[in-house]
Amino acid sequence: MCEVCAIFGAGEHWSDFARQRDTRFPFADILHYRAERKRRIAMLNALLVPLGLLCEDWDGEALALTDARGRTRIAPTLADVWPVAEGLSGARVDPLADAFFAPSCEMERTDG
């Protein structure tokens, strides 16, 4: 929890983990939420690093996206990540395009 803002870090967005337990303040399970949040950020980076962006946790409540020039934008929820990523990278996010979920080694093989 952020001791300054008393934010608990479970989130209220439909995709957040508090929604998985139907509770706003999941005190008992906070370590599980943290672990799941960390996994989600690893997944986001698998998609964002190829676009030249890095996603980091912002106080357990929001997500911070930074590009190679050091510009940082905050995405308050998972849904906000995509327009922010498009704005910073200039690339289009399209999960229906095969390349979007291609592992980087697979992309290299295709390219090479």
Next chain:
Amino acid sequence: MDERLPLIVVTGFLGSGKTTLIRRFVETPEGADSGIVVNEFGEAGVDHRLLVHASEAVELIDGGCLCCARRADVAKALHDLVRMAKTKGGFSRAILETSGLADPAPVIATLARDPWLKAHVRLASVVAVVDAVAGIGNLERRPEARRQVAIADTVVLTKGDLRAAQPRAALEAAIRAVSPDARILDSQDENFRPRDVLGGTESFAAPPSPFLADAPEHEADVASFTLPLDGRVDWPAFTVWLSALLHAHGDRILRVKGLLRTTSSDQPLAIHGVQHVMHPPTHLSGAEAGPSFLVFIASGIRKAEIERSLGRALRHLTMASA
């Protein structure tokens, strides 16, 4: 207990009988305690103490698409209704009658994105009224009519007593081709009670029905399909995928709903979304849930594209976080 005011959105093509249905309900003792929002006074024709008029006013936000437009008129009218409910009391639900050509998606987006409204109003149901005479023709020729039915959770058939009425089986087939799991009721049935659709006891986020036959896919038209899912779905991977999909293609995904067993929760979840807007998942007991599946009602997106994208996403993202 959810103490928010239930909202029932009544949509339907021009002349389909929306007003008659609402009037039939609010003139009964059990419907008298309803607040009503209409776009046109003439259209409602309801002499009702809790009538709020909203001139249709659509605001595009952030240069976004029309489905995410904020219905400023709806937001203001609902604010007024909630205040009236608090001050006048004895007021159990709000019924919003959209105009015949209106798209219900911006109404739902307005509700989902306004924090004050979210705290005070609960979307109980989206009811599409389809008339037995012109309904099939409207569904075939008018994209507005297809969108209204695609987004609705309940369809009420009207005018089945008229000589020119189409057979009920043909009407149901036309509706199911757009919205395979919609609840379909006939207002002419002797057992039909308007309170069953307008009473506000339903939940728009109720679990969808599983394993419906896929409706035929037409290029650039509304198609519905079901994706069965094996085992437990990795929730972080699934949410990353679905949020990206709705960001990129939400304007073409009229509805997404599903029942999921996830890696993050022992309880199965029902999920519901209308275009770019997802509603918070609802939790089910293990007993009432079957296998996991997703239902899509989409325009111009094929089942194979979604299936392939989801498969790749789950494999790639799960591997990336291992």
